[in-house]
Amino acid sequence: MLKEYLEIREDVKEALAKGRPVVALESTIIAHGMPYPQNVETALAVSQAVRQAGAVPATVGILGGRICVGLSEDQIVYLAKAQNVVKVSRRDFPYVCANGLDGATTVAGTMIAAEAAGIRVFVTGGIGGVHRGAGESFDISADLEEMKRTNVAVVCAGVKSILDIRATLEYLETAGVPVITFGADTFPSFYSRESDCRAECRMDSEEEIAALIRTKYDMELTGGVLVACPLPASEELPADVMETVIREALSECAVKGISGKKVTPYLLDRVKALTGGRSLEANIALVLNNARIGAEIAIKI
Numbered sequence: 001m002l003k004e005y006l007e008i009r010e011d012v013k014e015a016l017a018k019g020r021p022v023v024a025l026e027s028t029i030i031a032h033g034m035p036y037p038q039n040v041e042t043a044l045a046v047s048q049a050v051r052q053a054g055a056v057p058a059t060v061g062i063l064g065g066r067i068c069v070g071l072s073e074d075q076i077v078y079l080a081k082a083q084n085v086v087k088v089s090r091r092d093f094p095y096v097c098a099n100g101l102d103g104a105t106t107v108a109g110t111m112i113a114a115e116a117a118g119i120r121v122f123v124t125g126g127i128g129g130v131h132r133g134a135g136e137s138f139d140i141s142a143d144l145e146e147m148k149r150t151n152v153a154v155v156c157a158g159v160k161s162i163l164d165i166r167a168t169l170e171y172l173e174t175a176g177v178p179v180i181t182f183g184a185d186t187f188p189s190f191y192s193r194e195s196d197c198r199a200e201c202r203m204d205s206e207e208e209i210a211a212l213i214r215t216k217y218d219m220e221l222t223g224g225v226l227v228a229c230p231l232p233a234s235e236e237l238p239a240d241v242m243e244t245v246i247r248e249a250l251s252e253c254a255v256k257g258i259s260g261k262k263v264t265p266y267l268l269d270r271v272k273a274l275t276g277g278r279s280l281e282a283n284i285a286l287v288l289n290n291a292r293i294g295a296e297i298a299i300k301i
Helices: 010-017 028-033 038-053 073-081 090-098 107-117 142-149 165-174 206-218 239-256 260-274 278-300
Strands: 006-008 022-025 056-063 066-069 086-088 103-105 121-123 153-156 179-182 225-228
Touching: 006 010, 006 107, 010 022, 010 056, 022 038, 022 107, 022 278, 028 038, 028 056, 028 073, 028 086, 028 103, 028 260, 038 056, 038 073, 038 278, 056 073, 056 107, 066 090, 066 107, 086 090, 090 107, 090 142, 103 107, 107 121, 107 142, 121 278, 142 165, 153 278, 165 179, 179 206, 206 225, 206 278, 225 278, 239 260, 260 278
Parallel strands: 006 066, 022 056, 022 121, 086 103, 121 153, 153 225, 179 225
Antiparallel strands: 056 066, 056 103
């Protein structure tokens, strides 16, 4: 069983045993999503935001083949600097664990570990989804498959705007995944507060969202819940500007033949360069915002 490969930090284990709120956090943002030292600073700031709200943070990562639920500060720094850290989704767990490797968990990977540990709420920046042009490439993130099968609520700033947001929402509807937009009438587009997709289910309080999550799992309906939180208005980047930047980065991918798991890290890096670092600032702001909201939801479930 996967639980046999878990190493749960003592404060996380104690909180779970006593029914206190715990929030899972991913580690791909540490090893693959941001440069050093911003990756460490952001990871620690997100953990602190969860603590300040009254919940216990549990950053998930793999060290020496063991799935750690609740990385220490030293372990976070290690993953931020280490070379050859594997990006781990569902298919990668057996390889990484069998070979005693280090791994950073994606949204899908973190959901798997969180459910195994008994954690109901997971905070991230944005989820993966249907890639643009997926009709030809069949490039669809494993995050969406995990949302269908794993009983964890994911709090984020929506789908990464480098993806096809409308197609991703259609996929989630078909998969039976509730998609909640927090306090807005349109679904956010990660770096921007709005997109051209109407919010199918708007909720304006953490209490409402927590009630929906409780009800879903009381009904024993399998799968996740997606909570999309627009980033603060003061931190957003204009959607039209970002679309131009993203299209340029995507065209570079096509020219260079970049595909598969390499696409998202490349695009995020190019978007950062093309925006003069403003996209990284927005990314940090949105994940901190998500952490505060996610912690409040976890407290109220």
